[in-house]
Amino acid sequence: MEGGLLPSSFLEAAVVLINTxxxxxLESIPGEATREFLLLAKELWLGCRRVQRGSVSPSRQDLAETIFRLSMNQDGFTSCPPDLLRTCIFGREESGFENFILAHWENSPVLLRSGSGDDDAISNCCDFSSGSMDAALESILRGSVSCPPVSSDELDILSFxxxxxxSLGVDLRYGQDIRVVRTQELDSGCKGEVHFFGKLSGxxxxxxxxxxxxxxxxxxxxxxxxxKGIAELCDGMAALFGQPSVGANIYLTPPGSQGLSRHYDDHYGSSPPVNSSAASTL
Incomplete structure (x- = not known):
């Protein structure tokens, strides 16, 4: 390298090698080399987000895959302790969790009140701004990219x-990653969902x-x-309930409005409020 600049041919060769x-x-690459190249890839990624597409080689999709692959075996990820989540949700008595599993799990809905009073264990995992709706939108959406769905039973991440x-590293895709919707009365007299726009632009x-x-x-x-905070929370929830993975969505709804229409999900879900001054109607 000359003057701290990395030759583009070396960079392209390294990205192709890592991605194939x-x-x-991947596990045989020395840890220090992995950390240094991962840092470089992240710096290049941030740079290519500030210039016109096509002017940086390799592409941001290739850089996104390189960052993904090099990050898989990095230390430093911590999971929210399952026992802390159990007491936070179900209380300190073991019977509370056992009763939920035996009576309600994958069988019927249940409304749980505060378990142990340690609700901060969940809310503290929300490492984005929740001070106002504008601040939340800015911290969550600015710089976000598309996240292709991963099957919960996918055991080989390289197959994914x-x-x-x-498709890694591309812009948010409307309908897959994000929806902007409200429920209102339609011309037919029934209530239904109306979308603000059909695709993202500008x-x-x-x-x-x-x-x-x-x-x-x-x-x-x-x-x-x-x-990162939500990832730690989801990993802890997966361990608590014996699941291969747990996903998380966020719904930012202004007061007095209804987003999604009445529906049911084909998977088990929980709905903790992140920041709400109004009671939800179930």
Whole structure:
């Protein structure tokens, strides 16, 4: 390297090698080399977000995959302790959790009040701004990229990367990553969902702010890939309930509005309020 600059040919070769190797090869890369190149890839990623597309080689999709692969075996990730979550949700008595599993799990809905009073264990995992709706939108959406869905029973993460090749690092995709919607009375007299727009373009953060002012809900999926704190919470929840993975969505709804219409999910879910001054109607 000359003057601290990395030759583009070396960079392109390294990215191609990393993105096509198997997990055994990734694990054999010395830790210091992995950390240094991961830092470089992140710096390049931030740089290519500030210039026109196509002017940086390799592409941001290739850089996103490189960062993904090099991050898989990095130390430093901590999971929210399952026992702390259990007491936070179900209280300090073991019977509370056991009763939920035996009587309600995958069987019937249940409304749980505060378990141990340690609600901060969940709210503290929200490492984005919740001081105001505008601040939340800015901290969550600004710089966010598309997160392709990962099957919960996918055991080989490299198989997922093969399927998702070329789609990592692209802009948020409307309908897959984000929806901006409200429920209102339609011309037919029935209530239904109305979307603010069909696709994202321009300054989508500014447009989402306008949508919220008009009573729309901003629904964003894949929060476990966008927030370190939420990732730790989801990993702890997966361990507590014996699941391979747990996903997280966030719904930013202005007061007095309804986002999604009445519906049911084909999976088990919990709905803790992140920041709410109004009671939810169930």
């Amino acid at each position: 190797c198997n997990n055994d090869f 990367l093969e399927e998702a090749r070329g 300054d989508h953060v500014l447009k989402c702010r306008k949508a919220v002012e008009d009573g729309y809900t901003v629904a964003l999926r894949g929060l476990e890939f966008r927030s």
